Amino acid sequence: MGSDKILENKRIKMTKLYDAAYDLFTSNGVRNTVIDDIVKSAGVAKGTFYLYCKDKYDLVDKIILKKSAAVLSSAMETVEQEEAAHHFDFQQCVACFVDYMIEYFKKDTKLLELIYKNLTFELYEKMMNYEEMDSAREAFISNFINTGVNNQTAQHRLYIIVSMVGAVCYNSLVLKVPYQIDAVKPELYHSIKRILS
Amino acid sequence: MGSDKILENKRIKMTKLYDAAYDLFTSNGVRNTVIDDIVKSAGVAKGTFYLYCKDKYDLVDKIILKKSAAVLSSAMETVEQEEAAHHFDFQQCVACFVDYMIEYFKKDTKLLELIYKNLTFELYEKMMNYEEMDSAREAFISNFINTGVNNQTAQHRLYIIVSMVGAVCYNSLVLKVPYQIDAVKPELYHSIKRILS
Amino acid sequence: MGSDKILENKRIKMTKLYDAAYDLFTSNGVRNTVIDDIVKSAGVAKGTFYLYCKDKYDLVDKIILKKSAAVLSSAMETVEQEEAAHHFDFQQCVACFVDYMIEYFKKDTKLLELIYKNLTFELYEKMMNYEEMDSAREAFISNFINTGVNNQTAQHRLYIIVSMVGAVCYNSLVLKVPYQIDAVKPELYHSIKRILS
Amino acid sequence: MGSDKILENKRIKMTKLYDAAYDLFTSNGVRNTVIDDIVKSAGVAKGTFYLYCKDKYDLVDKIILKKSAAVLSSAMETVEQEEAAHHFDFQQCVACFVDYMIEYFKKDTKLLELIYKNLTFELYEKMMNYEEMDSAREAFISNFINTGVNNQTAQHRLYIIVSMVGAVCYNSLVLKVPYQIDAVKPELYHSIKRILS
DNA sequence: CATGAATGAGACTTCATTCAT
DNA sequence: TATGAATGAAGTCTCATTCAT
Incomplete structure (x- = not known):
């Protein structure tokens, strides 16, 4: 046709x-x-x-939305595969996810920069309404709760971890603070572990 | 004259x-x-x-530099006063500092937004060379080392904490993520404590 | 078919x-x-x-032509009916025609505006070649001549009257000059009468 | 300086x-x-x-305003001179004014077209608030009242005459209706005289 | 030093018109 | 015939920067 x-x-x-x-x-x-x-x-x-x-910034938003969803999807997919293959526990899953993200953005620093610099309240809201976002969060939260913490606390801690990892990546990769991402990685994982446990 | x-x-x-x-x-x-x-x-x-x-962005940089230094100075001053008054230990000093920052930016969200959105590599470098910055970092690092961790680890952990707190503030106050800053504060302090100890 | x-x-x-x-x-x-x-x-x-x-202005022309012919036709019809019913003389016919026009455009000011604002030489020529136009003019002119004036004078006076009425309507209804159409109507009819006699 | x-x-x-x-x-x-x-x-x-x-149409308005005021001023000046020189009565003054206008626009048809085609309600209001406009109207009205008609009637008749003359000029000069301005002029003056008396 | 009118490159946006489907 | 996505010339308007006063 x-x-x-x-x-x-x-x-x-x-x-x-x-x-x-x-x-x-x-x-x-x-x-x-x-x-x-x-x-x-x-x-x-x-x-x-x-x-x-509508204009240039509309296109920026659309691109960020599309790229973010794609990265998140492939991260989640990787976590699921690894989880199935190596019988990962929750902490290992989180570490796997974080690792995927870090490695991804090490290769595509510019995308990380684009996302951070152009993330607005409105765009953030749109992002949160994406199916991928929601299912990813649900997956982590439900696993988190299984470790014994209550739902509210789980959500807050996850939020803190995501914020922390994002910021460290951004600072190290984009702002190029004195500390290279690979150098702080061990302490980053250590911090995640401490927050989770 | x-x-x-x-x-x-x-x-x-x-x-x-x-x-x-x-x-x-x-x-x-x-x-x-x-x-x-x-x-x-x-x-x-x-x-x-x-x-x-030179141009608009030059002025943005100058304003951010000036305002940041002012906030940092008054934060450090407050910490010193409290430390002297209540014989704070290191963890309490960090908590005091973080608290000052959060409370400050709660009242001046727009400044936080201005700083984050316009922080570039070049500006970040300039900031780091500010005396206030350096002496503040030195103060924390030396105290941190006193708790027994080595210099490198201390620097990394401090860096992670600062990144984490900054990101949580920014997300909660500017991007207005579902979690209010006051609601996540307990978990934030909990996380800091865990990272520090 | x-x-x-x-x-x-x-x-x-x-x-x-x-x-x-x-x-x-x-x-x-x-x-x-x-x-x-x-x-x-x-x-x-x-x-x-x-x-x-052909384009937007071609459509404007077509609409003006169509609408004008329709208004004129119904005006003439009304005059004929009234003439037959009340044995109107020429002056009364003209007054009846003018009255119909005024009342019509009072209800449809926007059409009056559309016609006036978009009347060009070319469109005006096309209008004049319309059968309705011609027969209306003929009807008035022949009646006018019956009152004793010569053809040329009749044509000029009719033309002056039509111009005058059109302009007064346009000014009062579209440009909304300080004088309302109903307020000037008596003087308008008075003027027509004076010109005709 | x-x-x-x-x-x-x-x-x-x-x-x-x-x-x-x-x-x-x-x-x-x-x-x-x-x-x-x-x-x-x-x-x-x-x-x-x-x-x-502000834009193209703002300039159109400004030009119309300026040119209209200039034409009106010189017309009034001419009338005053002629009035003083030949002891004109009111009717003669009106005729003189009309004549000046017709002769002016015969030479500058394009200005007449520009004014008429772009005269809006808003622009018309601005025009009316011009000092030249007001003093010209006052001059005519006060003379008109001296002939014995009441103020209201004087205003309406003057308004009808101005509309009529304007429309006849526009139609003859811009739309180029079959009747040339010089051909209808006698009947136009006749009409004015009849309306005034 | 301070001014602000003038500049003009260049950004953004519209919209009449075409043409493959 | 009817469609509507694509076009790109042509338009509007902005705004950083300069420079004569």
Whole structure:
């Protein structure tokens, strides 16, 4: 059917825009990227941009949402595989997850920067309503509760850990504080373990 | 002397610009503030702006640096006073410091947001070279070492704690994650204690 | 026959476009109405618009032409009925016609505005070539001549009266000059009478 | 003083913009004139345009206001001179005024078109608040009352005459109706006389 | 030093029109 | 015929920066 081809075409245009914008945003920063750069790089007309996005920052949001969900998904998948393969307990699962994240962002520092620098209240809310987010949190929380802590405490501790790991990654990888991520990693895992136990 | 008056005049202009810009940056965001807004609000001419700052982002950096140093100084002062008054041990000093910070940023969320959103590698480096920063770190590290951990570990753990507290504050106060800062505070202090011990 | 249905379909599309455009033009003005508004409001595709109209201004012209002819026709019909019913003389016929027009445009100020604001030389010429226009003019002129003035003078006076009434209506109803149409009506009729006699 | 030079410079820029825009608006129409045309023709930078005008239509309004006031002023001046020189009575003054207007707009049809096509309710209100407007109206009204009609009637009749003359001029000169202004002029003066007496 | 009018590059956005489906 | 995604020229407007006063 004809409409299939049209839909496929639309998908291609979107993808082109997303990919071009992602490259430009991470290479040159959002501020230094103008719509013209994006459309030229994507090989589409300027009007096409406005067919898919309200403005530059709308596209930033969309990209962050998409990329974050993808990273989270593959992290969770990895944890599940490892858990099944090595009969990981909860602490090991958390460590595995954290490790996946650190290793991922070591390779893609620019994405981490993009996410942090452009995370707003509104975007955060949207993120939290993503299915991937919710199921990931549920998985951890339920396992946490199994270790004996109450639900509320579990949620708070998990939140603290996520905040801590995120901040350490960001500081070490993006702000390039004197401490390299690999150097603080042992203490980071140590801290997680202490918080969890 | 005449040059005193000139210097005083310069200081006044500078302060006007800082104050006006700070209000605008925190109310409307850096992106939505243009030089014209700043000079109008400060009551100086546009050209005058360029006598004192390279551009908008230069002013942002200067404001963050100034405000951060002020907050840090008064935090350290408070800790010292409390330490002297109640014979605090190291853990209590850290808790006191963290508490001061949380309470401060609860009242001035916008400053926290300004700092986090505009912290760059370059600015971070400048911050670290500030005397206040250094003496504060030294104070904590030396105390930390007294508890028996080695220097390197002490530095890493302190770094993790600072990152953790900063991130939790930012998330709770700025991103307004589901967990209110007062609600997670107990677990935050618990986590700090566990990391320190 | 199939072609009947096709023609009927075309007529429906056309009508939808006319009606939607008329509403938008009169509500928001021609300048603030874009083709997209029209086709969305009409429920047809953008491409369809170009099957029926050259551009936005072509549609404006068509609408003005259609609406003007309709108003004029019903005005003339009314005059004829009243003339037959009450044995009106020429002055009474003119007054009746003017009254119909005023009352009509009082209820549909927006149409009056649309016509006046978008009346061009070209459109005016097309209007004058409409059968309704011509027969209306002929009717008045022949009656006018019967009152004793020569053809040329009759034409000029009629033209002056029509201009005057149109302008007074437009000024009072659209530009909302300090004088309300009902307040100036007596003087308007008085003026017409003086010009005619 | 230095500020004199600056003020003079500002006046020159404004005048350049007004003159360039007036020429373009009257030659090519408002719709077909873009800001770029205006600033290029005026020899100023694009930003300068926005220093003086909100947008294109704001400039149209300003030009109409300025030109209208100028025409009205010189018309009034002429009437006063003629009145003093030939001991004109009221009817003769009105005829003189109308004549001045007709002759003026015959030479500058484009200005008449610009005014009529772009006269809005808001602009009309502003015009009415102009001193020139008011004093001109007062002059006519007071003379009219001297002929014995009451104030209200005088105002309405004057309003009808102005509307009528304006419309006849516009139709004859801009819409180029079959009747040339010089051909209808006798009947126009006849009509005015009849309305006034 | 201080001013603020002028600049103009360049950002953003619209929208009439086309054309493959 | 009808569609509506895609186009990109053309437009509006902003705003950092300069420089004559």
